[in-house]
Amino acid sequence: MDLALRFLPHAPGEYLLPLPQSLPGQEVAGVFLSQKPLEAYEARGTLWARFALREGEALELRFRLKSYPVRETPPWRRALLQEPPEAWPGILAHRGHKVERALGFLLSGRPHTWFLVDGAPLDPLLHQTLRENPAHLLPLGVVPDPGVYLGGHEGKRLLLLKAPWPGEESLLWQELRALRPDPLPPLRALAFASLGLSALGLPTGPWPYLPYLALLAFRQGPALKDLLRRSPRHALESLLFHAFALSVSLNPRPELGLGYLALFFWNRLRPSSATPPKSPEEA
Structure with a gap:
């Protein structure tokens, strides 16, 4: 890349x-x-x-x-699951571990900060975020288990700076971008423009939407299968959206749109827990 x-x-x-x-x-x-x-x-x-x-x-x-995923199983990971994620760095530092801040970017281009504990990654923010919304990293084509972030990460990030913790050091680099043009944004713009025309009574058929959907399926398909296994309601939200979008260009089905909206609000008002009860992580 x-x-x-x-x-x-x-x-x-x-x-x-x-x-x-x-x-x-x-x-x-x-x-x-x-x-x-x-x-x-x-x-x-x-x-x-x-x-x-x-x-x-x-x-x-x-x-x-x-980039590639990191998978480590440090001895401290089980003890942290009983504590709030925001307290993890302090707990580990108090127990004598070397805790550093890791500054860099997710490959989406968004700046991101996590921790290194004796060199092993620790990401309390993404651990908590993915417990509440397992689809959070679906745009990157991954649906990692939250437990990965206690000693590892998903492999879709760039580490640039190791800084002392606690500390205020920041990353001066302002932007991370891919050098090759990404076809997804223009295909998305074309797809949504066609939906707008169809909604205004100028049907375009499904053809402007299909290239966008095909590229999305190519990039996110395997991750969506993982999401369907881990949190079916979050996977169904994405599937209902595209089903409704296609129906707009062919034969509008309001029930699909209502189903999508219902799941959209349900998934945000009732956060998921990606770690099922009595899982090995919580045993």
């Missing part, structure tokens, strides 16, 4: 930025910088480079990333 990081300074000066490197869960190659750094060095497990930038002069770093 070819990616680019971008930083745009708001004032002239020297800026110290972390560089991507190969670590557990990610292999980085083919790094190219739009500007030569003043210096580069390694400190606290992070690669750093210093740049002299003018105001408004964008710095871009291009690289090739191969």
Whole structure:
């Protein structure tokens, strides 16, 4: 996967930025910088480079990333399940473990922060989010079990900076994007434009919607099968939406739309628990 990081300074000066490197869960190659750094060095497990930038002069770093899931079973994971997720880093630090903040991006381009405990990933935020909404990472094509985040992660992220915990250090990189154009957004725009025309009485048929649906099925199909097993009502919400969308372009079925809306609100008013009772995690 070819990616680019971008930083745009708001004032002239020297800026110290972390560089991507190969670590557990990610292999980085083919790094190219739009500007030569003043210096580069390694400190606290992070690669750093210093740049002299003018105001408004964008710095871009291009690289090739191969990411993969991390699966570890540290001895502390079972003890944490009885505690609130927001307290996990403090509990582990109190017990003598080395806790660091990990700053980077999810491959959707959204900045994300998690923790490293003796080097093993710990992500309380996504653990809790996926317990409430197992479909949260479906756009990335994964539906991981929440327990993965106690010692691992889903393999759809980039770690850039290891920082002390507690601490206030932030990530200066402002954007992570794919270098190759993604066909999904224009196909989505075409699909929803056709739905709008059909709703206005100008039927377009299903053909403008089908390429978008086919690409979505290719990217999310295996994950949707996992979601159907883990939380059928969240999977059904997605299926009902597309069924209703197709019906709009052919023969509108209001009951499909009402079913989708009912599930949409039900899934948000009644959060799921992705770990069933008496599972090995809670035993």
